[in-house]
Amino acid sequence: MRTVSALLLISFTIPIVLYSPSWFFVLFVFFICFVISYEYNKLSKEIFPEISPWDVTLDVVLLIFFFCYTSYSFYLLLIYLSLKTFFKLFFSDSVVSGLLSLGGVLLGVAWIALPGIAIIFIEKMEFGRLLIISLLIITWSNDIFAYLVGKNIGRTKLLPSISPNKTVEGSIAGLVGGVISGILLFKFLPLYKFDLTYIFFISLILSIFGQFGDLCESAFKRNAKVKDSSDLIPGHGGSFDRLDSFLFAVPILYIFLKVL
Numbered sequence: 001m002r003t004v005s006a007l008l009l010i011s012f013t014i015p016i017v018l019y020s021p022s023w024f025f026v027l028f029v030f031f032i033c034f035v036i037s038y039e040y041n042k043l044s045k046e047i048f049p050e051i052s053p054w055d056v057t058l059d060v061v062l063l064i065f066f067f068c069y070t071s072y073s074f075y076l077l078l079i080y081l082s083l084k085t086f087f088k089l090f091f092s093d094s095v096v097s098g099l100l101s102l103g104g105v106l107l108g109v110a111w112i113a114l115p116g117i118a119i120i121f122i123e124k125m126e127f128g129r130l131l132i133i134s135l136l137i138i139t140w141s142n143d144i145f146a147y148l149v150g151k152n153i154g155r156t157k158l159l160p161s162i163s164p165n166k167t168v169e170g171s172i173a174g175l176v177g178g179v180i181s182g183i184l185l186f187k188f189l190p191l192y193k194f195d196l197t198y199i200f201f202i203s204l205i206l207s208i209f210g211q212f213g214d215l216c217e218s219a220f221k222r223n224a225k226v227k228d229s230s231d232l233i234p235g236h237g238g239s240f241d242r243l244d245s246f247l248f249a250v251p252i253l254y255i256f257l258k259v260l
Helices: 002-019 022-047 055-069 073-090 095-123 128-153 168-188 196-224 244-258
Strands: 157-159 163-167
Touching: 002 022, 002 128, 022 055, 022 095, 022 196, 055 073, 055 095, 073 095, 095 128, 095 244, 128 163, 128 168, 128 196, 128 244, 157 168, 163 168, 163 196, 168 196, 196 244
Parallel strands: none
Antiparallel strands: 157 163
């Protein structure tokens, strides 16, 4: 079931990212961010009880829209932060619970909205769709190499208090897989003309952030006392589980592209 789900997911995602009209691509990004934020909201209720059912979900959608499609994103962000802080502090049972709830909301918004904004901005760049697919392949390769090596020859636990099944051997293999896929993609696809050293460096950094994203989501789920963010994808969990690495890596890719 895990393999079938993965193949169906890939066959569904890649054509949309590569060939869909721009308006459909943007709607797809909003939809995925909406689903992930809904899963985050359900998890966060176990950690931050005063978070309301649609707190993070609505905020994520609004902030992506503000930053990508308005000219006053900074002022709208200040208004959003002021209103959110006011309502959380003055309509909570206590200041402490209000601050915890506010922290949970802002964490989710940063975790999900920033990648959504980065994806939409990257899509507008030259070869933007190919860059997004390339990053997906890098993070998938990272996950696959880490899983296969960790499962078969992994012995040294990486962070057992956060994720008991992850191993140092698997983590190193994941970095190697991410770097190899990055070198192959950036060297042979008609993307930006980077030299080999730069490709190695950027692929390694993206792979490291991808693994960090995976560990952060594992820690979050552990605090929420659940195994998966949802059962949306048979054998894989939820969208949050499948894209945890990508969520951390895509803003870093955007920063690299902007500073070139």
